[in-house]
Amino acid sequence: MTAEYKVDGGVAVITLNNPPVNGLGHATRSAIADGIRRAEDDPQVKAIVITGAGKAFSGGADIKEFNTPKSLAEPTLHTVLNLLEQAGKPVVAAIHSVAMGGGLELALGCHYRVAAPGAQIALPEVKLGLLPGAGGTQRLPRVLGLEMALNMIVSGNPVLSEKLAGTRLFDQLVEGDLLQGAIAFANKIADVRPLPLVRDRKIDYPDHEAFLQFSRNTVKAVAGPFPAPLKCLEAVAAAVTSPSFEEGLKVERELFRALVQTTESKALRHAFFAERAASKIPDVPDSTPQRPIKSAAIIGAGTMGGGIAMNFANAGIPVKLLEMKQEALDKGLATIRKNYENSMKKGKLTQEKFDQRMAAISGTLDYNEIGQADIVIEAVFEDMDVKQTVFRKLDEVMKPGAILASNTSTLDLDKIAAFTRRPQDVIGLHFFSPANVMRLLEIVRGAKTGADVLATAMALSKKIRKVGVVSGVCDGFIGNRMIEQYSRQAGFLLEEGALPEQVDRAIEKFGFAMGPFRMGDLAGNDIGWYIRKRRYIESPEISYSKTADLLCEMGRYGQKTSAGWYDYKAGDRKPYPSQVVNDMIVKHSADIGVERRKISDQEIVERLVYALVNEGAQLLDEGIALRASDIDMVYLTGYGFPLHRGGPMLYADIVGLPNVVSAMEKFARGRHGEAWKPAPLLARLAAEGKTFN
Ligand code: T1G
Numbered sequence: 267m268t269a270e271y272k273v274d275g276g277v278a279v280i281t282l283n284n285p286p287v288n289g290l291g292h293a294t295r296s297a298i299a300d301g302i303r304r305a306e307d308d309p310q311v312k313a314i315v316i317t318g319a320g321k322a323f324s325g326g327a328d329i330k331e332f333n334t335p336k337s338l339a340e341p342t343l344h345t346v347l348n349l350l351e352q353a354g355k356p357v358v359a360a361i362h363s364v365a366m367g368g369g370l371e372l373a374l375g376c377h378y379r380v381a382a383p384g385a386q387i388a389l390p391e392v393k394l395g396l397l398p399g400a401g402g403t404q405r406l407p408r409v410l411g412l413e414m415a416l417n418m419i420v421s422g423n424p425v426l427s428e429k430l431a432g433t434r435l436f437d438q439l440v441e442g443d444l445l446q447g448a449i450a451f452a453n454k455i456a457d458v459r460p461l462p463l464v465r466d467r468k469i470d471y472p473d474h475e476a477f478l479q480f481s482r483n484t485v486k487a488v489a490g491p492f493p494a495p496l497k498c499l500e501a502v503a504a505a506v507t508s509p510s511f512e513e514g515l516k517v518e519r520e521l522f523r524a525l526v527q528t529t530e531s532k533a534l535r536h537a538f539f540a541e542r543a544a545s546k547i548p549d550v551p552d553s554t555p556q557r558p559i560k561s562a563a564i565i566g567a568g569t570m571g572g573g574i575a576m577n578f579a580n581a582g583i584p585v586k587l588l589e590m591k592q593e594a595l596d597k598g599l600a601t602i603r604k605n606y607e608n609s610m611k612k613g614k615l616t617q618e619k620f621d622q623r624m625a626a627i628s629g630t631l632d633y634n635e636i637g638q639a640d641i642v643i644e645a646v647f648e649d650m651d652v653k654q655t656v657f658r659k660l661d662e663v664m665k666p667g668a669i670l671a672s673n674t675s676t677l678d679l680d681k682i683a684a685f686t687r688r689p690q691d692v693i694g695l696h697f698f699s700p701a702n703v704m705r706l707l708e709i710v711r712g713a714k715t716g717a718d719v720l721a722t723a724m725a726l727s728k729k730i731r732k733v734g735v736v737s738g739v740c741d742g743f744i745g746n747r748m749i750e751q752y753s754r755q756a757g758f759l760l761e762e763g764a765l766p767e768q769v770d771r772a773i774e775k776f777g778f779a780m781g782p783f784r785m786g787d788l789a790g791n792d793i794g795w796y797i798r799k800r801r802y803i804e805s806p807e808i809s810y811s812k813t814a815d816l817l818c819e820m821g822r823y824g825q826k827t828s829a830g831w832y833d834y835k836a837g838d839r840k841p842y843p844s845q846v847v848n849d850m851i852v853k854h855s856a857d858i859g860v861e862r863r864k865i866s867d868q869e870i871v872e873r874l875v876y877a878l879v880n881e882g883a884q885l886l887d888e889g890i891a892l893r894a895s896d897i898d899m900v901y902l903t904g905y906g907f908p909l910h911r912g913g914p915m916l917y918a919d920i921v922g923l924p925n926v927v928s929a930m931e932k933f934a935r936g937r938h939g940e941a942w943k944p945a946p947l948l949a950r951l952a953a954e955g956k957t958f959n
Contacts, residue, residue, distance in 0.1 A: 269297030270319075271304055276312040277452045278305035279445070287325030288318045290343060290368045292336045294328070298372075299341045302349045302357070313452035314353065316376065317360035317445060318369075323385070326367025329394065332526070332535060343368050343400040347375035351463055356455055360440075360448035361385050361427065371398055374405040377461045380438040380448050381427040387435075388424035392494045394538060395531025399522035401465075403501035404514045408467040409434040412474060412506060419498045420485055434467070465511045474506045491777065491910040492530050497521045529920055533912030536959065537902055540895035540913070544735045545724055548892065554721035557667060559729075563588060563636035564643050565656055567598025567629065570673055571645035573701025576602055577730040579626040580702070586636050587629045595629045602627060605702065633663045641669040641726070643695055648796075650677055654685045661686035669719055671695040672710075675746055676797065679712045679739045689714035693723050696743060697732075698904045699789070706904030707732035708743050733903045738890035745900045747885065748914075751877040751941065753794065756782040757811025758938055759870060760851050763862040766831040767843045772867035773874055777908025782874070784841055786814070787830030792823045809938055812858075813851055822847070860937070872929050878914040879926060883945035883958070894958035915958040923952035 268284035268291065280301035282288040298316065305311045318324050331337040341349070350357050350372075359365075359373035361381040366388045373379050381387075389398040389406060397403060398419060407415035410433050418425060431439040440447030471477065481499055489495040504517035525531050562578045562585040564571045571587060578585040579602075589595035606623060609615035615623075636642060642664055644656050653672065660670050670692045672682050683689035694710025707727045711720055720736070727734030737743040742750055759769055770781025786794065795818040798810055817831065824830030825839060832841030855862050878901070885891040891900075898913020911917045918926050927944055934942035944952070951958065 268294040269301060271297075271301045273305075273308065273311060274449055275453070276310060276456065277449045278308065278311045278314045279449070280305075280314065280316045281319050282317070282324055283319040284328075285320055287322040287364060288320065288369065289325055289328030289330065290372065291328035291331055292339050295341050295343060295346050298346050299349055302346075302353055306354060311355065312456040313355055314357045315360050315445070315448045315452050316357060316372070317448065318362070322364035322366075322369070323359070323361045324366070324369025324372060325364055326369045326371075326390075327400075329535060329538065333532075343371065346372065347401060350375040350377075351465065353377075353461075356452065356458070356461055358448055358452045358455075360444050361387075361436075362444050365427075366424070367391055367398065367402075368400050371400040371402040371405070374401065374409070374435075374464050377463065378437045378451065378455060379435060380440050380444070380451050381431075381436045382440055382444045383426070383428040383431075385427035386424035387427055387430060388422060389419050390422040390424070392420060392422040392498050393534065395492060395494045395528060395534040396525050397494060397498040397501050397518065397522055399518065399526075401515060401518065403498065403518045404505045404511060405464045406435075407469050407502055407505045408464050412469055412471040412477065412502070415505075416481060416499065416502050419502055420481075420495050434464075469506050471506060474503075478503045478506075491908070492534075493528055494525055494531065497525055529912075530910045532920070533910050533916060536895065536898065536912045536916050537909060540899045540902075541733055543893060544733060544896050544899050545728065547720060547724065547736055550717045550720050550724075554717050556722040556725055557640065557669060557718060559583060559640045559669075559722065559726055561585070561639045562641050562643065563639035564645055565660070566645040566647075567595050568645065569601075570697060570699060570701055571643075572598045572602050572605075573699065573703075574643055574645055574673065574697050575627055576605065576623070576702035577697075577732070579623040581730045582622070582626065583729075584626045584628075586639065587627065588633065588636055589629065589631060592631060595631065599627070599629050633659055637663045637668075638665055639668060641671060643671040643673055645673040645697075648675060648677065650681065653677060653682050657682055657685035657692075661688065667691070669693060669722060671723070673697055674710075676742050678741075679710045680714070683712045683714055690716040691719055693719050694737075694739075694743070695723060696737075698745075704904055705731070705733045706745070706900060707734045708737045708745060708900070708904075709734045710737050710739060710743055712739060733899055735896045735900050736892055738888070740885075740888070740890050744882075744885055744891050744897060745904050747890075748878045748881040748897070748901075749905065751881045752874050753782055753786075753814075754808075754810055754938075754941060755873040755877045757813055758941075759865060759873065760813045761811050761855050761858065761860050762865060762937060763855075764865045764870060765843070765848050765851060767841075768865075768867075769870055769874075772870040775867065776871045776875070777911055779906030783831035787824035787832055787834075787841060790824050790826055791818050791830055813854055816850055816854060817847065820846075820850070873933060875914060875917065876926055876930055876933075877941070879918040880930065880942070880945050880948060882915055883948035883951075886958075887945055887947045898959075919957035919959055923948060923957065924955070927952040 270281045272279050284294045305314045357376040358378040359376040362385050364386050389402045391398050485495045485499050501518040501521050504514040508514035564575045564587050567587040567589045575585045575587050606620050610620050646652050672694050679694045683692035693715045696708035698704035698706050709723045724734045766783035770784050773781045822829045828834045833844040882897040891897050894915040898915050901907035901913050930942045
């Protein structure tokens with residue numbers, strides 16, 4: 267049973283005990299129902315207290331049960347709530363730490379609620395593409411009022427229990443021992459009748475229609491592709507417009523059922539679990555010892571080095587930046603200061619935090635001053651000779667046990683580790699620009715990287731608020747290896763008839779934050795050019811469109827040269843289609859004898875996204891990526907893949923792998939068809955009617 271029952275004096279105590287957060291799974295719901303029945307049948311019992319063991323009162327419905335028969339098996343949460351409201355003895359919820367979703371709804375079905383301060387109170391279902399499906403949209407407005415309840419439900423954000431102390435949500439705030447306080451409260455109200463029910467309370471809000479209409483417009487404006495926020499609003503509206511509580515509950519149930527089936531909700535639930543699954547490394551258990559990270563050093567104070575340093579300062583870890591020349595160091599520190607000043611101007615950073623963070627960052631020109639750092643991250647030029655010089659030096663100066671990390675985005679980490687006498691201490695920490703903003707951190711595991719170094723890096727990623735995803739060593743790791751195939755298709759599409767603005771518009775309509783050509787202009791087209799030049803030598807068999815090279819030969823590197831795939835005007839980052847570039851593209855098609863044709867947006871999206879899916883499957887086959895959901899996390903947090911589609915691999919699952927493979931077979935009959943050979947895993951899963959996730 268995942269709830270304990272004991273009687274303390276005349277009070278029955280039901281303690282939820284379903285680690286890690288007392289998710290209201292079927293076994294827990296059954297145990298609560300049993301506890302209520304036992305308490306009802308015991309004449310010694312005058313009152314009932316429900317509380318949670320461990321780190322939560324309850325984190326809500328057990329989302330691991332969603333879309334499985336268990337989530338609908340009796341007793342459902344509705345049934346448990348009916349048992350609570352029909353009990354003949356008072357039930358007191360004793361809340362601490364976390365009361366979220368179904369957990370808060372459970373408490374709202376009790377007659378009374380007492381809380382410890384500091385508890386996170388929320389109905390976060392909207393963040394999973396859902397709405398509170400166990401009466402939360404009907405009961406919360408009855409204790410907090412229409413506006414506060416609507417804000418909490420549409421935003422899904424937690425509010426601390428002490429902030430709600432003065433409302434009807436909590437009958438008492440308990441300092442000190444919560445259970446003792448709750449039992450004392452239960453004894454005090456044991457004989458009070460009638461038993462108060464939240465459902466019987468009225469919501470008085472004069473002219474609620476005007477407020478609801480205003481709220482609808484506001485929510486519509488910010489909901490984007492997600493249906494849940496507006497459905498949340500309609501459910502809360504039903505609390506004030508329905509003729510009875512039961513009617514309102516019916517509206518909530520219908521809206522919930524509609525949402526739980528949406529692909530947007532499946533995508534959000536998938537992302538929720540994918541983020542947590544990514545921190546699990548199969549052969550590195552949670553018990554693996556970690557190395558303490560109390561200080562850091564960064565080699566290189568450029569864009570990446572500065573951004574990386576900010577992550578450490580933000581997490582309160584002192585960090586020292588090393589540069590070769592004073593002016594480069596000064597420039598790097600000045601850039602960091604400016605970034606923090608901008609955040610302060612936007613009200614995102616207090617002066618106190620600004621001072622703390624700036625105090626945590628220092629600079630030096632002397633390698634000997636960084637020797638005692640627990641971790642050093644190299645963020646210098648992407649060239650193996652430069653990496654060799656730096657890692658040889660680090661091997662000399664860093665204390666034994668220091669972690670030596672490289673921020674390399676494509677180079678062979680095993681080669682870099684071999685520049686040192688301590689390959690077990692070497693790891694890749696691939697940040698994404700801007701490093702202080704992008705949440706993705708590819709943690710590149712070298713052949714010799716120690717398990718403790720890996721465990722430390724994963725824990726560090728959480729501490730600096732990144733999503734750490736483990737990658738094996740290959741050219742481009744996970745993200746860049748896949749974007750390579752995406753970029754190849756983008757180039758071929760130009761040769762066959764599309765223009766940059768059509769490709770970007772099509773994929774941005776699909777939901778990408780930015781299409782490949784706008785992205786190239788932002789990141790710098792010369793970066794890809796430099797990598798392709800290396801590729802032409804290393805892997806001459808791989809064909810690329812020449813358009814990107816021709817563009818660079820025209821000196822059009824992108825925004826940094828005020829001209830790239832698009833034209834730019836001074837002081838304006840808006841991309842304008844470029845006649846010069848489009849003429850170059852059309853001429854190039856003629857030069858290579860390709861007859862341009864009209865290409866549909868659908869073909870553009872399929873070729874760009876399925877190129878990612880196929881390479882992702884290849885990465886799984888090779889063991890570079892541990893799981894499909896890791897690949898989805900890489901794309902959701904590092905490449906602007908639309909969250910409402912859940913990542914390339916989930917998107918392929920939802921489209922259906924056989925459909926993906928048949929589209930690829932069509933492309934395989936076209937130009938550069940060799941690029942469309944299905945990865946063995948993809949072909950196998952499609953043939954077996956299975957999915958990646
Ligand atoms: N069900 C099952 N497992 C859950 C869970 C849940 N509701 N919430 C968290 N976990 C797991 C999580 O996967 C991880 O597992 C571990 O707990 C620690 O989580 C009817 C239908 C509660 C604030 O949306 O916001 O109720 O990786 O790393 O930082 O209306 O988890 O260890 O194996 O996040 O301390 C609504 C979601 C559900 C709450 C704790 N509830 N959870 O944060 O730990 S829908 C939520 C959170 C619902 C009803 C509807 C956070 C947390 P593992 P963690 P944390």
